[in-house]
Amino acid sequence: ALDTPARIYYKNESVSPSGSHKPNTAIPQAYYNKMEGVHKISTETGAGQWGSALAFACNIFDIDLEVFMVKISYNDKPYRKTMMNTWGAKVHASPSELTDAGRAILSEDPNSPGSLGIAISEAIEIAAKSEETKYSLGSVLNHVLLHQTIIGQEAVKQMEMAGEMPDIVIAPFGGGSNFAGLCFPFLRLNFEEGQNIRCIASEPSSVPKLTRGEFRYDFGDTIGMTPLIPMYTLGHHFVPAPIHAGGLRYHGAGAIVSQLLHDKLIEAKSHDNLEVFEAGLLFAKTEGIIPAPETNHAIASVIAEAKRCKEEGVSKTILFNLSGHGNFDMKAYEEYLSGKLHKFEISDEEIKASLDKLETPKI
Template sequence: MIMEKDQITLPLDEFPTKWYNIIPDLPEPLPPPKEPETGPSRMEFLSRAMIKECLGQEMSDQRWVTIPEEIRELYIHMGRPRPLYRAKRLEQSLGLKKVRLYYKREDLSPTGSHKTNTAIAQAYYAAKEGKTTLSTETGAGQWGTALAYAASLLKLECVVFWVKSVFDWKTERRIMMKLLGAKVYSSPSKETKTGREILSKNPNSHGSLGIAISEGLEYTETHANSVYCLGSVLNHVMMHQSVIGLETIKQFEMIDEKPDLIVGCLGGGSNFGGIALPFIGEVLKGKRECEFLASQSQAAPNLVKGEYRYDFGDVGEHTPLLKMYTLGHKVEMNPIKADGLRYHAAGPIISLLRKHNIVKAVTYPPDEKAIFEAARIFVQTEGWLPAPESSYAIRAGIDEALKAEKAGAEKVICMNISGHGWLDLDAYREKLGIQ
């Protein structure tokens, strides 16, 4: 065990050998995907468009799934296990005496976020199934970069449909994706029927994740040997991301500490699910007590303002219906800097746990002032630059810490830092007025 003052480093031989699938431990059976009443079979379409192994994992009720050795090796290659840090300097600057703050370092990923945890797995299975091209959507650009990275390591092609409002300003991230060999299109694009239809009605469309998903799915339909990869929402993505929480459980055990609250930002739910679900599994079995808080934008408050009902995962209605907290798949949401959080629905597993009040949620105003202030405090005290999305977790973590401190309560809070902000400096410039 290597333990430095404020970082808890998991030894390599403790790195998980299995992913955790929470489905058999949920408080009620997960409502299955459904066909809509009209149109072609969406299940049949998905079985053509998606990676077979991932579809199998999507429906699986096996609690522990062995991580293939090749994937483990790539996880380790890209720096897993990732450290857990005690935020001592942040605690000091906030004047905390009773509250201890920790953060998990998914920002140390080679492309800048947790998204590589599922990108590597999906690319590995696609290559094994003889596919040559991975097609996908991206919002913040983090998922597109992660998939481009995984495709490049596994010698596959990658095509990315990127929400226009972000494509236009994140030039460095675009270069990174292209450097990794990906083809990158601003979405809505002229490459697909969905994109062309939207552009003909509204040539100035900002795009959205729902539109980009439709384009990515349509691309696979029209290009041989390609498969569609999704970076969030679905059950198999949550399972691949469980390495975050499984590592964190062991890291807290190493220092004999028990978190009372886990905080993560939430768009579709994959980084939040990644850190929270292994802990939630233990809560559901009565093995621990802990609370879980998802931090969202009021631009896309799916868990707070959404309805729990069946809805499509994309604007073009290519997906089956999934039971989720949703704002409606056609809803217009104004762009924000943390655009990875701008999705109309939270994944089915997170939504079910929200219904049972096991997952709670908080939202912040779309001007994002409070978010970028929290990021500034974090970078000035801890010295790491968070992604705008991750700064929602930091904001909520700080707010909860100050609340507990004021109430005189001892509390251990763990924030997930889902990504770094090195390719988001333009957002920092604009939001904090730095010249």
């Protein structure tokens, strides 16, 4: 379909029970909680992929789960909510009336569509106020990124089986677990074996923390309840545009990935929401699998690199993470196919205004 000399591979994480790579960390997190005698976990979810993965994992280990789901996703993707219910989890639309954080947001804006940062605040508050409840996070933090490296470790072996190593490795970027999961094991080959594999993080141009954010300390949540993390951020008050890629609607980036980017050991690209659906549709028609909107960001980067190969007449090997299927995102495809999707532009002034609100330490 691309008429490119590039050879393109993908790691298919979309066939897990919950439909994405998220069980790679959900299952160990639930397991370690079980070993510690924990009977209840709280968490948040944006697009619902993390929430359903943890619901699946908690179901396996007989742990109660309470999920705060970003309200706009709760309304747009009711099937994800029901999937979590099917595995026994309780799901609340966030902001909710169940927490101080949620009530504070609602008192300012009763119609708040929610954000991942707000939902994190609510889930943390539930855990902080309860003796027996622990909090679990699906991305950003170091242990989550490291759990996900199973993706890249498998991919290294699989590329060896295929008889070639990638020149370029690409993954979508929300908080970092998807990208780190695939790329870290390839970065190890760069660091230890002197290879020169380019690793590209693909983010939405409407949530451009890696490409246009600031590297400084910031909170992981909106209210400011988490420890400070050195990260590329747009500011924890930043309200991402309502794009159909809930998992990427997050203001910040995990610490390790942020440092790697700061040290120019990895790259970041951004793509607007029309470009990513165009990429996703081409992939669906070519390969049969309809990808999650988050995944489409990686595919947009792959297509850009494959086209460059054609222009330059070079044959590169490209690997990307097909991190999830789009079976629960058909409303987004419907809007794209019917021409109802429009671009979200963000100005330098808007980014500066959000960062100016920060009182957290600079690096």
